[in-house]
Amino acid sequence: xxxxxxxxxxxxxxxxxxxxxxxxxxxxxxxxxxxxxxxxxxxxxxxxxxxxxxxxxxxxxxxxxxxxxxxxxxxxxxxxxxxxxxxxxxxxxxxxxxxxxxxxxxxxxxxxxxxxxxxxxxxxxxxxxxxxxxxxxxxxxxxxxxxxxxxxxxxxxxxxxxxxxxxxxxxxxxxxxxxxxxxxxxxxxxxxxxxxxxxxxxxxxxxxxxxxxxxxxxxxxxxxxxxxxxxxxxxxxxx
Numbered sequence: 092x093x094x095x096x097x098x099x100x101x102x103x104x105x106x107x108x109x110x111x112x113x114x115x116x117x118x119x120x121x122x123x124x125x126x127x128x129x130x131x132x133x134x135x136x137x138x139x140x141x142x143x144x145x146x147x148x149x150x151x152x153x154x155x156x157x158x159x160x161x162x163x164x165x166x167x168x169x170x171x172x173x174x175x176x177x178x179x180x181x182x183x184x185x186x187x188x189x190x191x192x193x194x195x196x197x198x199x200x201x202x203x204x205x206x207x208x209x210x211x212x213x214x215x216x217x218x219x220x221x222x223x224x225x226x227x228x229x230x231x232x233x234x235x236x237x238x239x240x241x242x243x244x245x246x247x248x249x250x251x252x253x254x255x256x257x258x259x260x261x262x263x264x265x266x267x268x269x270x271x272x273x274x275x276x277x278x279x280x281x282x283x284x285x286x287x288x289x290x291x292x293x294x295x296x297x298x299x300x301x302x303x304x305x306x307x308x309x310x311x312x313x314x315x316x317x318x319x320x321x322x323x324x325x326x327x328x329x330x
Contacts, residue, residue, distance in 0.1 A: 108311055111295035111327035112320065114235035114272040120291065120319035131314050132165065132197075135290040136172030138312030139264060142288045143177060143227055146260055154181035155226035158218075158259075159201070162232035162245065163190030166264045169290070170231030171197030171206075173264075178204035185209060185225070187218045189232050189245040215244070219251035228252075228261050230282050233268035235294060240269045240278025249280045263287040266294050267305040273326060275299025283307065291316035295327040 112120075124131055147155045159174050161167035171194055174184045184206040186198075202208065209218065222228050232245050241249055245268070252259075261284045266272055269281030275296035287306040289297065291314045296302040 110325040111298040112292045113326040120316045134314040135169045139173040140176035157184045157227045158225040159186045159229045164234040166231040166234035168194030168197040170229045171201045175200040175204040215247040215251040222252045223257040231264040235272040272296045275302035277301035
């Protein structure tokens with residue numbers, strides 16, 4: 092099914108949503124801030140939690156049931172830290188760990204806040220059942236450091252979720268898993284998002300055809316990269 096072109100909303104970050112930057116450009120912008128101890132992940136998680144709250148409000152709810160699909164990278168950490176915030180606001184959160192490891196601080200925060208962790212060997216079918224019961228699924232499996240599509244258990248889980256055909260709302264963390272951050276190539280199976288919450292700057296792949304079809308609406312959260320991206324030529328501009 093071909094989705095309509097992504098619509099955008101802007102949260103005050105430097106630049107605009109017509110500028111798409113490569114993963115390397117964004118990492119270079121992040122590096123001096125990380126070296127200075129700026130809590131970029133916490134900023135991203137707070138913005139993500141706000142966006143999930145908006146999606147729940149659109150469903151007529153102040154809180155709800157959220158399934159976090161957490162991969163090994165920073166996207167999984169963003170999702171887990173956001174989960175802790177959502178739990179504090181009354182949502183029920185289930186976490187499926189789909190990477191060889193997950194972000195330690197994020198996992199501890201989610202656990203302390205009351206998240207229910209599925210067993211590491213949870214079947215694809217059981218995770219798909221959790222997705223069907225959720226109001227929101229957070230796709231935090233793959234991030235800007237990944238190339239190619241989903242592999243291993245994550246691939247099976249997403250396949251089962253797609254097979255179920257249930258209309259759970261999908262929120263992608265930074266970009267949909269299986270979308271190349273630079274050229275937007277799509278590697279199925281992937282969860283096409285209702286909303287993609289991207290951090291710091293729009294990833295160039297979200298402005299390419301494959302990315303736009305998979306991203307849904309794009310929300311851009313300001314984490315403070317504007318000054319570092321001043322004068323940097325975007326990899327892609329949306330026309």
